[in-house]
Amino acid sequence: MELTKIKKQIIAFNVLGIALVSCGGVPEEKSATATEEKAFSVEEVLEMVAKENDVTRTLYTKAIVGKGKKQGMKFDEDWRKDDVEAGPLPALFLRGVATSIRKGPVPLGLYLGSDFPVNAANKFEGKQAELFDQIKKDQKPQFFYDEDQKLHTAMFADLASAGACVSCHNDHPQTTKSDWKLGDVMGATTWQYPKDSLTYKETVAVLNSYAKGTVDIYMEYLDEIEAFKESEKPEIGNKWPEEGNYLPTAEVFLDSVRKLASYETMKQLVASK
Numbered sequence: 001m002e003l004t005k006i007k008k009q010i011i012a013f014n015v016l017g018i019a020l021v022s023c024g025g026v027p028e029e030k031s032a033t034a035t036e037e038k039a040f041s042v043e044e045v046l047e048m049v050a051k052e053n054d055v056t057r058t059l060y061t062k063a064i065v066g067k068g069k070k071q072g073m074k075f076d077e078d079w080r081k082d083d084v085e086a087g088p089l090p091a092l093f094l095r096g097v098a099t100s101i102r103k104g105p106v107p108l109g110l111y112l113g114s115d116f117p118v119n120a121a122n123k124f125e126g127k128q129a130e131l132f133d134q135i136k137k138d139q140k141p142q143f144f145y146d147e148d149q150k151l152h153t154a155m156f157a158d159l160a161s162a163g164a165c166v167s168c169h170n171d172h173p174q175t176t177k178s179d180w181k182l183g184d185v186m187g188a189t190t191w192q193y194p195k196d197s198l199t200y201k202e203t204v205a206v207l208n209s210y211a212k213g214t215v216d217i218y219m220e221y222l223d224e225i226e227a228f229k230e231s232e233k234p235e236i237g238n239k240w241p242e243e244g245n246y247l248p249t250a251e252v253f254l255d256s257v258r259k260l261a262s263y264e265t266m267k268q269l270v271a272s273k
């Protein structure tokens, strides 16, 4: 099967959140066993989902929060409160994704931490604090097996990729550090999974649970807007805040994530065969 067709399949599955049953590129007669075979190490899969997360997080921070603020849209840590008419901050968007994944059937854990957090609950402890010191030095991912939780764990640098990251954290009343600079390692995303290797099907399920989490929290944001009483509601459709008081629908948002991320993921999914 040619690559474009495989890519379309992956895209379709990511959008719909459906697990892949048979795999493109595998001959028909072998596909039943191939889907049972362990196709990827847990490190490879966590790396794939972390990449999707990087793209999603950057897109949300820059194209929605960054540009949206210029249009007068508001983003707040108390965005869920009834009297606050605002959208989720980037970290809370990520927490929303993590919450949605936790409610689903895929045993994937996601957590955003730091050594100097705004929220004390996000402070790394123990082994993760140790490895985070290393990540700050070389920005390379760290992998280990968490004996206490019996979970394979991967940590990836979370960089100050936009001016908004730095200014908001430096100025926050609860901040524990006020000299963050652009490009700093501000924290790390920690990902956990119970098994050391995954079948093709389990791998796609992990990627789908992340994509579904993105859609879930984004839809919650759109619902929040729907309930605005005082603030002007942005028009929700194909356009982005860059063009005016607009927000993309969840489908349009996810479509952009996929355009930016799925090619890399697809290359890895196909390369292992």
Ligand code: HEC
Residues within 6 Å of the ligand: 057, 061, 065, 075, 077, 089, 090, 091, 092, 112, 113, 114, 116, 117, 118, 119, 120, 122, 158, 159, 160, 161, 162, 164, 165, 166, 168, 169, 172, 186, 187, 188
């Ligand atoms: C408008 C304010 C704002 C912006 C913009 C923002 N953050 Fe945060 N960030 C917060 C708040 C508030 C929290 C704590 C949320 C919570 O209650 O867990 C947080 C949490 C975090 C955490 C977890 C550790 C901690 O500090 O509690 C990391 C890491 C982090 N942000 C990095 C970033 C990065 C990187 C960016 C840009 C891509 C960014 N933030 C953009 C306000 C912001």
